[in-house]
Amino acid sequence: MADAIGIAREGKAPAKARLAGAAGPRRPGGGRGRSRLFARQGVVAVGFTLPFLIIFALTMLAPIGYAIYTSLFTTKLIGGTAFSGFANYSQVLTTGWFWSGLARVAVFAAIQVPVTLFLAFFFASLFDLGVIRLGGFFRALYFVPFAVPTVVAAIMWSFLLVPQYGTYTRLVSLLGFPGTNFFSGHLIVGTIVLIVIWEVTGYNMVIFYAALKAVPREVVESAIIDGASLRTIITRVKLPMVRPAVVMLCVLNLIGALQLFTEPSIVSSFQPGAVSFGFTPMIYIYNTAIGDGEYNLAAAAAVIFALVIAAASVGWLVTVKRKGTIR
């Protein structure tokens, strides 16, 4: 072991010498030579990242800036466009719709994210244990729902759950619950949770599977030698080692859940009135912009909502930080 450390140390030293040598042969003003090298490296770096920066600026920064700009004005059918400062922001914050929508996606996320991660980790563990025959085929199969575009998935599910005549509706009424309306007020959030879990579990499972495969075998083997049960191995050995994946997927799923839009939007064309004007913040923004034609108000709502999502993500990451790192 000590040898290994020694070798590592030696390995570093020649590298350092090489770097100094690369600055060129010593000449008067060697300092300037080094900064010229860094300057050249800087230009090259900028040159490589410039295409990305241009596209990023055009497709992300410019629209965000325009949205903020738009949100400071108000356009009226009678009277045209005028500067209105933060009037749109205060209108959004005092509208019931924004807050009720936010509460709804918070509840939705509180259910959907843990269930998705639990199911994904469960399946990934099963596959990692190697007890499933044709494991690769089934992994691909479980991933397929994620490959289906969300609009298509929502339409498929809506047809299956249509009141009275949908396949699953009829199945459920045979099982003893006639007249179930999956799009009714008290069932619709659960229905959408179901659809979204179906859509994203496969994706989460694939990520967990990759993370589990990266767990060193020696650690698992030593746990087995120590006599740990399967449950202990999975929950006390493997799960902590995939913590980075858990944290990352939590954030991704949380952001996706807060931005819920496609599924309620599709369901509302199957049952008008099932999804209210401000069912989720994104639906509120869409209806305000496209349905009401109030683009300025919608821009303010979008800015506020983006800040909410950013706060939620940062807040979550800060909460799970340990010893200054997210590990």
Add this chain to the structure above:
Amino acid sequence: MQRFTRKHRLRAGLAALAVTAAIGAAACGSSPTSSSAAASPVGTSQAASGSCKPGAVKLTFWAWAVGYNLVVNEFNKTHPGICVVLDDVGGGNAEYVKLSEALKSGNGIPDVAEVEYIELPSLEITHSLVNLVPYGIDSYKSQIVPSSWAEVSQGSAVYAMPGDIGPLGFYYDTRELAKYHLTPPSTWAQFATEAATLHKDDPSAYLADFPAADGEWLLALMQEFGAFPFQYSGGSDVTVDFTGPTEMAFASYWQNLLKARLVNTTADFTAPFWNDLDNGSDASWLMAAWGPGYMAPDIKKTMGDWKAAPIPQLNAGGHLEGSWGGSTTSVIKGTQHPAQAAEFAEWFFGNMTSWTIHAGPVGQAFPGYTPLLDSSSFRDSTILLSGSTKSQQVYAAQAANITSVQWPPFMQEVLTDAPTAFAGVVNGSETMQQALQQLQKTVTSYATAQGFTVRT
């Protein structure tokens, strides 16, 4: 990194195959049944842009209604100098949203668009329509029902060519009504008692459906109760009154029926709705004359059993007639060819050739064009759904009674907010009166915020 062994290649191949199969199945999966009035397929025009004759003026026509493609083909055949390309960008509100976005951005604006009467004021207030008076539209005035002409005119300008109208009627299944020994009700009071009789006899059946979330339908029905809530004649003054005495009377009438569960609440233009009509759950449909075109494709068991009767009245002997929907063709400002666009827009609804197709077996549109409306060939025509009965006579007799209404210039907003306001009515958690009050608040605050002077 694991080597890409044969085993891994096989797995990867299977995975790719599974994914492709799923995508393919998903793409071909959904059937093209109407799930809303908006979803009726138009069919592509024969004159796809590739087959336009060189030198012909190319016009883009946004429209969704059934059968319009046939009329467009006829126009292109008889007008070789103009080539109209039909584009179905969605029905009703979906198209108006895209139209207002196109106008805002100045890009992708069509030359001609199908615009319902309800949407004309919204486009007029933003000066998005071309006045057709300089293009000879006044010559059609005597051939159009008066209520339609009033709704396309503003002052001395005429902004659209009136097309079809939607006089309301009581469209019932003759076998169902006979089963319960009922006759088509002539008053709303009679409607209520018949609804009670029918539902008591068969708790799984209803006299009619009350799809409260369909804002356009509700506003048409309100006309039958003299309870239309809007007044607007241009400018910045608008009257919005969902909570006046006639409106509240309308609300309490229907709330009583809803509370006693005497009417169904299925959303209209959905698969369950058509099935309800076909299997006897709904004995009738309070619909407009153009209804059969949407209904027929989903009717199997009751084809030929349906008959039209005049819509019930508030008072015996009354003649209140509302109109539901109805489209016009208008020329959109920004078109590069206003003269040709106007010629097409006016021809589309202005002669017997085009109207024969509109009112034919595919379109089944109800004409606002009096030469056809008053003709015996039209009034005596039959449709498969109605067997040998002449339903057009019922509607044609009412067409002259249609009162023109004044739509406000923000119907997109009203129709976006209506489903939310009435969702509680559909599932029983809210009364009609409460829903109307909620809608009143939403619409008046929107109108005030938009700078209108709102009178209630």
